[in-house]
Structures are given as structure tokens and as C-alpha cells.
Amino acid sequence: MNSWSWEVFFDAFPAVLEGLGITISLTIACYLFALVFGFGWTFIRRIPIKPIRWLIIWVMEFIRSTPPLVQLFFIFYAWPMVPVIGVALDPFTSAVLGLGIHYSTYIGEVYRSGIENVDSGQWEASTALNFSNRQKWTKIILPQAIPPTIPMLGNYLIIMFKEVPLASTIGVLGILSMANDYGAQYWRYLEPLTIVAILFLILSYPSAILINRLEKKMNRRFDKKTVLGRMNKGKGAVM
Amino acid sequence: MNEPMVKFKDVHKSFGDVEVLKGINLDLMPAEKVAVIGPSGSGKTTIIRMLMTLEQPTSGSIIVDGENLWQMEKSGRLVTANEKHLRQVRGDIGMVFQHFNLFPHMTILQNCMTAPIHVKQENKASAKARAIEMLDKVGLGDKLDNYPSQISGGQKQRVAMARALVMRPKIMLFDEVTSALDPELVEEVLEVIRDIAHEGRMTMVLVTHEMEFARDIADRVLFLDKGVIAEQGTPSEVFGHSENERLDSFLRRFRR
Amino acid sequence: MITINALNDVFPILIQGIKITVSVLLASIVLGYLTAFVAGFCRLSKNVILRKITGFYVEVFRGTSLIVQLFWLYYAFPILFGIEVGSNFWAGVLAISLNYGAYMSEIVRGSILSVAKGQTEAATALNMSRFQRMRLVVFPQAVRMMLPEFGNYLILMLKSTSLVSLIGMTDILYYGDILRSSNLSQAPMVYLLVLIFYFILALPLIWLTRKLEGFSKKGVASQ
Known part of the structure; x- marks a missing residue:
């Protein structure tokens, strides 16, 4: 068996690196899409009509608990076949939609x-100050609700980065595709796949540390009434 | 009767750069009731936490019933005690905490049965009988199957006492046991301590802010200030007119 | 488009894949939880070397992507060490359980660390040994904190089993892909059915997660 070869490693490195631009831009595109679409879910599930709210909750549950890989295939292979509304999408767009x-x-x-987690007193206070509904959201509630969630949202950026190579299965030419192509061409999988793993580690590990720091800072600033504070409950709890 | 139950010999304790105890010498006699008072941060709690082995002294030694608590002999030399040695010596000591520290995943009865069964290898039936007896004694015989989250703070503290008592300790330590309680719940806890004290058999050390109570039940009162025992004596000596200015001003804050 | 006849053709074929999907899932769950506890405890060990090695494992598996780990185990690992992982089944199960085991070991560690210090002290005051303190007092409380998170990971593991089709295992998605490539116009129904299959498998896990959340709210110190 031929084992590790640095020659192959350095030969494969530029080939794999070629996919990095795509991987990163796909990550950002998917992430932005999810950030915006996430707001959509948040608001439509506040619709005060029970059956509709119930339906939305189950649709979300369905999307969340079925594999993203299958969802990618659905959008890429099946969507164009759907009568009337179906359109063919390129791999990149499919991946952005799917993920x-x-x-x-x-x-x-x-x-x-x-x-x-925004204190209910804030709603009451903004009503007492006669803010309009829109003003309540934009001036009072959201400015308090969003900052504490930033570290968690940051975590999802890293998670997204690690999910993006799924898109190689529908032909998005990110680093994993490049490594697989190299492997298929020269029948050397070890080095290119290791390069991919190293690239992921190099990019995601420092970001994870960064977010960890951010989280600690936020925790200090927003004390315990935040999402993160709530997640950390139990620490120092006594009985 | 003349041999001290516990002996502190020149005990020092530092946390990082801060020395909280600067040479404690103290004898506790069998069945003696000692109240420890003093401003917060004076190291009162640290004294009993070291005796309970929750905190290791920086230097000095603590002798419990003739045995060195924090050191043991190993091939002719004194070395820091290991877990096994600590378990051997601390078996006679029990402690009640400021924040109760009941086990939330166990019922009141289980809280009082677990240690006898697992630590003392008592059989289940006798451990249960003993636990019920002690819970009756603290007035909670009707709460056996409740969980700690279902009872009041005063009741929790009484359970904590029953939990310590089932182990038949010779020495009981009370760490500000009423300071986390709502004022109206304090008396029921003090009542139980009074009962235990009147039975008389145990050596008791009470770190407390309840001056009236300390005067009532203590044989001796220690005033701890800035890491040393600044004053000690019978309650009437300490709470009477003292030469010590710091003690005077400390006590005046409570008289108001 | 979706005719009863087509459904009759597709359904029996897809259902053949359920056995593989479920067995990969079950094996991954068992091995994943096992890894989580072993690694979680190792990271709390007094032994520095053990702590560092487990720390390295956790960071590597959390820092790279599951699909990359799967391919690496399947294609690269045998070359590097000259040994096969055994089969694509084990490559799949190992990748999933090592990946999620790394994530869950952090939950194990975090939960144990977040049991209030007073609990250990009370147990010490009752003269319990180190092992008894862990077994009787700390661990039972820590587990209650772990459970809801563990429940969420059940669903993540279920979803990740779909990846094993990429290394040639004949799971639900594999049969879905076969059906799609034989008749592209069936694709919408095929993939919709595949999704529904996964959702049906997820339902008991979702239910279990909710139960665990309820259970864990009861017995942990909070005041």
C-alpha cells in the first residue's frame, strides 16, 4: 500500500484550494439567506390564528428534522419536474435555497x-409611551432581543460552513468536490481529503474561539435575562 | 473529658495572595458549644470549612479526636492526607450549610438515607427508621416523600440538619444556617438547634449572626477579626463590656 | 403526476432502505453516547495527557465537517494505516458517532461542571468518597441537564444517516436516488416520500426529546 506522500500533498494543495472561494461564498450566501428567512419564520409563527400557527410550526419541524441532503436533492433534481411552478436551478442556487x-x-x-427573553415590562412600557406597533418592534424589542443572540448566530455561521460541503453532491465545486475530483483522477484520496480537513480546521477553530469570547463578553453585559444566560442556568444554582 | 475533641494549632489559610486566617489556636472540648461571631470576611466560615475538609489549611495542623486531620504518616514522614485518610478522620464530623445544599433529585427521606446506606453500609430498613426518627425530631415527619423544591427554606434547613444527624456525628458545624432564610423562618430553625444543643452530647460550632441565640446556647463565644481570634470568653464576658474596641463597634451594630 | 400507481411502484422500493437507515442510526446512537461519556469524563480527568488527547480529538471532530470525516474514514484512512475500517457500514457509523460524540462530550463535561459546588460539599460533609459523590450526587443531576440536549442530537444523528448513501450504503436515500435516475419525472414524488420517511422516523425522537425536557425540569437544583 502506498501511504502518505508529501509530493502528492503539495501537488493537490493548489487544486483543492481552488474550491475555497466557492466554499466560502456559498457559506456566506446560505447564511445570509437563513438570517433573512429566519425572520420570516419568527413573524409568521406569531400570526394569531391557531390553525395557521400550528401548520407553520409543523412545517418548521418537518424541515428541521429531515436531512438537508435530501432537501438539496429535492430542490436540485425534483423541483424542475414539479408542474407549473417548477424551474431548473443551477447547483449554487439550489444549495443556497436548500441549506x-x-x-x-x-x-x-x-x-x-x-x-x-425581552422582559414583558418592556412591551408594557412601550405601550405606556404610546409607541406604534412598528415602533415597538424596531425601537424597543428588537434592539434588545437581537444582540444577546449574536454569539449563537455566530455559531450557526460555523455550522453552516461545515454543512456547505454537502453541496458537492449536487455539483457545487467547493473544496470537497475538488478533492474528490483529484482523488478520482489520480486515485489518491488520502492527501486531498486531509487537506480539506485541515482547511476546515484552520478556518473554523479560530472562529469558534472568537465566538466563545464574544459569548462570554455578552454574558457579562446582558447578565442572566438573555438567551445565553438562560442556557447557562444551573451554574451556581443552589438548593 | 479533659482531652480536647478538636485542636487547631497555629492554622493559617490564604486564598491566593490574601491571608484570611493568620494563626488560629483553638481547643474544642467534648460537648462544648462554641459560637463564632465577627464581621464578614473575617474568616469565620473558613475555620469550620477546614475542619470539614472542604478547605485545606496553608499551614498548621488540625487534630480531631487525637488524629491529625490534614496530614498523615507515610514511611516515617508527615505528608498531606489522601482521600482515604480524610474519610477516616472526618467521619465524626457533620455540617449544615448556609444554602442547605439538599440533593434536589432525591426525596426528603432519600436525602437522609443515602449516606448511612452508602457510607456507613447500614441496611436499608434501619437507615430508613433512623431517617424517619430524625425527620420527626425536626418536625418534618409528614414530608418524607416531598422533593426539596416543594418545601420552604426553613423546612429545607431542618431537613439538612436531620441529614447530618442521621450520621451520628460527634461534632456538628453550622455555617450561618439562618442567613439565607426569610426572617419569619429563622425561629423554626433555631428552635431545632436549641433542642440539639440541650441534648448536650455533641460538640457544636456555630458560625452565626444571631447574637441573641449565640448568647443563649453557647458555652463560649469567639470573636474573629482580621484573621485572628480577637476576643473569646463566656457569652456574658464577650457580650458584656469589653475592652476590645472592634468587638464593641461590631456588637453595637447588632444592638440597634 | 402523483398517481396511485406510481406510488405503488415507488413505496415498496424505498422501504427496502429503512433497515439500513435504522441500523446505522441505532449503532451510531449507542456508539455516539458511549464516546460522549468516555470523552467527557476523560476531559475532566486529573491526568493531563489524557485530557489533552481527548481535547485534541474533540476539537478536530468539531472543527471539521461530518461529510469530510466520512469520506476521510472511508477513502483516506485505509490508505494511511493499511487497514480497512471494516465496511462502509462501520465507516458510516464511526464517522457519525465520533462526530456527534465529540459534540456531546462537551455537553457531558459542561453538565457535570455546572452541578452546584455546594452539592459536592454536602456530599463530602456526609463523608462520601470521590466516587460516591460522583455516582450518587453529581452525576444524577448532570444527566438531567444532559437529556434535553441529547434528545436534540438524536434528530441530528438521524438526519446525518442520509450521508451513508454517499459511500454506497443502500439506505432510503440510496433507493430514492436509484428511482430518480431511472425515471426523472418521478423525482418530486420520490424525494417527497423520502422526506416523509425520515420525518416519520423523527417523530418518536421529537416526542422523546419533549419528554426528556419535561423530565429534566423536575430534578435539578434551581432556586
């Missing part, structure tokens, strides 16, 4: 927990 929608259901929950 974006999948993770928007998670991000919607993050927003929701942020909003629910």
Missing part, C-alpha cells in the same frame, strides 16, 4: 428565544 431554508428554521428559533 438556507433548512437552517432558517434553526435561526428562526434563535430569534424567537431572543424575543421571548
